[in-house]
Amino acid sequence: MSVQWYPGHMNKARREIEEVMTQVDIVIEVLDARIPDSSQNPMLNTLRGVVPVLRLLNKKDLADRDRLALWLDHWRGSETVMAHPFSTQDKADVGKISQWVSQMVPHRGTAEKPIRAMIAGIPNVGKSSLMNALLGRRVAKVGDEPAVTKAQQKLKVTNGFQLLDTPGILWPKIENPDASYRLAVTGAVRATAINYEDVAVVGLKFFITDYAAALQARYKLKELSTDPVEVLKVIGSKRGALRAGGKIDMHKAAEVFLNDVRTGAIGPYVMETPEMIAHEEQLVEEAKAKKEAERQARLAAAIPQRQQDKNRKYRDEQAKQAHAQSNDENK
Structure with missing residues (x-):
């Protein structure tokens, strides 16, 4: 997605x-x-x-x-x-x-x-x-x-x-889902068009893997879980993103994290490399090829059925004409 x-x-x-x-x-x-x-x-x-x-x-x-x-x-x-x-x-x-x-x-x-x-x-x-x-x-x-x-x-x-x-423009369809989330993490997509928690989880997954030390330093974490959802909960608890009863407000926690990412509070980072992009582009092309192959298969499978329907319709028309002709002859 x-x-x-x-x-x-x-x-x-x-x-x-x-x-x-x-x-x-x-x-x-x-x-x-x-x-x-x-x-x-x-x-x-x-x-x-x-x-x-x-x-x-x-x-x-x-x-x-x-x-x-x-x-x-x-x-x-x-x-x-x-x-x-x-x-x-x-x-x-x-x-x-x-x-x-x-x-x-x-x-x-x-x-x-x-x-x-x-x-x-x-x-x-x-x-x-x-x-x-x-x-x-x-x-x-x-x-x-x-x-x-x-x-x-x-x-x-x-x-x-x-x-x-010229006005800033995105393109009609972002084919690479990973790229679309990187755009959302860094703030290129309007806030009303994203799910804050989903975007924050993707961002945290990246920082846990690529900039763990910076993440730990920013939020004073002695240990860093590999589960981005758990890390988001810890960030929420540390930054006062709490609801009644002490429950973590995950949306608020996500807002805190994404604001830190976008303002550079966590530290400098780059979310992609040429090698990574080449791999993702290959996966996108493979997914498109698979989707097209499935479409062609469905089309091929549908042809006999369509022909059967056409033949059945033709036979029904012929039967109606024959029945009408028989009635005329009997009059």
């Missing part, structure tokens, strides 16, 4: 992006450094075609540097992809964007031929904060809820550099 969230305005945004992509020289895709692959939009990759992309791995201060380096190595050498750790709060990072963009689009950058860059990304990765930082003024609404931006804006950074903002 996976988390799905695809509001109507996102479908409209997809059409708008498709329409203006022919006018774009480069895509600046803002990613969440904690989920470098899951925060990519495969639909955007399809729409941009051969247009180069600058991937800004935002929230670098919340990310595990060693794991982030694996992704930089993974993309290094591509002619159409450039990736850099990034923070909208780091003025040095913001100042380097014009340089990075010019490297990828060397044939433009003058007042007569400005570089036309599209800022894109899924909800809640920092697109609006990036625009405000680049322009040095508040022109885009910023919020901690996904899907704050819902309309395109065209803005001038310099005489040789223009920005085209």
Whole structure:
């Protein structure tokens, strides 16, 4: 089972992006450094075609540097992809964007031929904060809820550099259930579209396996259970997520944990590696192939039955006609 969230305005945004992509020289895709692959939009990759992309791995201060380096190595050498750790709060990072963009689009950058860059990304990765930082003024609404931006804006950074903002978009169906939960854990999916306890359990399972020491330090746990539900109960008891009678409020406990994950209170982390994603993609393809094979089998099995029904209907019609003809002859 996976988390799905695809509001109507996102479908409209997809059409708008498709329409203006022919006018774009480069895509600046803002990613969440904690989920470098899951925060990519495969639909955007399809729409941009051969247009180069600058991937800004935002929230670098919340990310595990060693794991982030694996992704930089993974993309290094591509002619159409450039990736850099990034923070909208780091003025040095913001100042380097014009340089990075010019490297990828060397044939433009003058007042007569400005570089036309599209800022894109899924909800809640920092697109609006990036625009405000680049322009040095508040022109885009910023919020901690996904899907704050819902309309395109065209803005001038310099005489040789223009920005085209787009609404944050997810894609109609998130095929990888693991990726969908990583999106939910890090806050890319609106709160009303998730089950807090389910998402927290998935997040805890990851931290128990990959960042156990950080989890123990945050919640002062002498021992760490391998059962994420039990760990969530302990977090609830330690943080006062209690109902009458001392019963753990699991929803409240989940809120506490997910807030700590999203704000970096537990420590820096990255939830995926290139090797992990390659394995998950293989499993997704195998599941799709199996589902298609089952569909074809059902279709094949249904054909004889449909033919039988057709033959039976034909015989019934023939019998009716014969009966009607016999009645006419007897009159």
